[in-house]
Amino acid sequence: MFDINWRGLPVFLAYLVVLIGAFWTFSAIYRKRKAAQSANLAPWFGPHLQRNIYQSLLHMEPEEGSEKAPKVPDSIIRAALLRRAVEDIHRIVQIRTAKAACSSLLQRGSVGDDLWQRFQRAEKEMEEELRDVVMEANALAPNWGQIIFQSANEIVANTVLRERMDEIKATVDSEKEWWEKRRASIQKDFMKELDEDEKKTATPASAVAKSVTSEDSEPVLVETDTPSATPSSKKKKGKK
Numbered sequence: 001m002f003d004i005n006w007r008g009l010p011v012f013l014a015y016l017v018v019l020i021g022a023f024w025t026f027s028a029i030y031r032k033r034k035a036a037q038s039a040n041l042a043p044w045f046g047p048h049l050q051r052n053i054y055q056s057l058l059h060m061e062p063e064e065g066s067e068k069a070p071k072v073p074d075s076i077i078r079a080a081l082l083r084r085a086v087e088d089i090h091r092i093v094q095i096r097t098a099k100a101a102c103s104s105l106l107q108r109g110s111v112g113d114d115l116w117q118r119f120q121r122a123e124k125e126m127e128e129e130l131r132d133v134v135m136e137a138n139a140l141a142p143n144w145g146q147i148i149f150q151s152a153n154e155i156v157a158n159t160v161l162r163e164r165m166d167e168i169k170a171t172v173d174s175e176k177e178w179w180e181k182r183r184a185s186i187q188k189d190f191m192k193e194l195d196e197d198e199k200k201t202a203t204p205a206s207a208v209a210k211s212v213t214s215e216d217s218e219p220v221l222v223e224t225d226t227p228s229a230t231p232s233s234k235k236k237k238g239k240k
Contacts (some may be wrong), residue, residue: 017181032077046121049130050084054136085133091126095119132186 057072057080102119105111134145 042118044118045094048084048087048129050080050087054080054084074140081133081136081140082148082152082155085137086150086155088126088129088133089149089156092130094124095123225239 054077057077060070060072098119102111102116106113106116130149133148137145137148
């Protein structure tokens with residue numbers, strides 16, 4: 001059996017209490033400092049204008065001289081909530097695009113912890129924002145929260161398509177002018193090559209005149225039959 005020093009046991013317990021208290025105090029102070037630093041960091045996104053508009057429409061205050069606040073039609077409130085969901089879709093796309101880049105830069109040491117804390121806080125804020133939008137949509141219309149982000153995604157895709165079409169339409173005149181210049185230059189080069197080919201294949205006028213003069217100067221040989229004697233002379237020789 002081990003001998004227990006009962007006199008030194010209170011001192012040991014007091015040491016453990018002091019050590020645990022010091023660790024707990026240090027961790028609490030560290031967490032408070034981290035929370036204060038993260039609160040002082042600049043937000044990842046700017047102010048959510050669409051959310052502010054929706055909340056202002058939902059909680060309108062009465063005008064001066066009237067006791068009741070003006071009633072906003074449900075269609076306008078739904079449209080404002082839908083525009084809020086569209087803005088959330090844009091921010092979600094930005095977060096998903098920047099997450100891989102931020103994590104890789106953080107592993108390489110190219111960025112500090114402040115940027116990563118800002119990004120994590122933006123992710124948490126977006127999660128809370130999505131839940132809030134779904135709850136608000138279900139409060140306005142039953143089961144609307146299940147399809148509101150699908151409608152917002154379709155609106156975003158349609159907007160991107162329209163912007164792309166506008167960009168293409170803006171470049172139509174310049175592209176048309178470029179193609180006209182290109183076609184004119186191609187035609188010019190083709191006609192130039194055609195003229196050069198014709199010059200190479202055609203016989204020059206000086207060569208034609210030279211050949212004609214050479215043919216005229218050459219003597220023309222006419223072959224004629226020259227018999228040694230005519231039949232009449234043969235007869236005369238025979239008679240003699």
